[in-house]
Amino acid sequence: MSVIEERLSELGFEIPEVAAAVAAYVPAIRDGNYVLTAGQLPFVDGKLPVTGKVGEGEGLVSPEKAEELARLCALNGLAAARGVLGSLDKITQVVKVTAFVASDPSFTGQPAVANGASVFLGRVFGDTGIHVRSAVGVSVLPLDAPVEIEFVFKVAD
Numbered sequence: 001m002s003v004i005e006e007r008l009s010e011l012g013f014e015i016p017e018v019a020a021a022v023a024a025y026v027p028a029i030r031d032g033n034y035v036l037t038a039g040q041l042p043f044v045d046g047k048l049p050v051t052g053k054v055g056e057g058e059g060l061v062s063p064e065k066a067e068e069l070a071r072l073c074a075l076n077g078l079a080a081a082r083g084v085l086g087s088l089d090k091i092t093q094v095v096k097v098t099a100f101v102a103s104d105p106s107f108t109g110q111p112a113v114a115n116g117a118s119v120f121l122g123r124v125f126g127d128t129g130i131h132v133r134s135a136v137g138v139s140v141l142p143l144d145a146p147v148e149i150e151f152v153f154k155v156a157d
Contacts, residue, residue: 055104
């Protein structure tokens with residue numbers, strides 16, 4: 001087991017199987033010293049645990065739940081990276097995180113939702129997990145997912 005996977009286990013997490021692509025693309029690709037992932041949805045065992053828009057109020061996904069979903073996106077991003085690298089120990093830097101949040105029109109807390117992934121990556125990688133980030137509110141995401149996140153990792157052999 002890799003050092004990073006041992007750290008994940010200590011934190012109570014396990015890398016899932018790579019989520020299957022929902023269209024004509026691959027989950028991740030390596031380009032030189034970088035791995036870029038496709039947008040990762042918060043799948044658990046191939047299913048979305050919740051769907052809908054993020055916001056405050058009846059019938060909306062709470063910001064707290066969306067933050068948990070962002071962490072699931074990060075786990076799926078790590079699975080995609082491991083799929084092309086073989087080992088997460090090859091990651092030398094989390095470079096960029098781009099979070100898309102399907103938002104109710106009045107919701108402006110996208111950065112807090114994205115923190116679900118950012119804080120998680122910091123706990124897993126320490127200083128190597130510090131990254132730049134964008135958090136964007138959108139009207140709808142694939143399969144009515146509340147959150148989708150893509151990642152860029154710097155890697156070494």
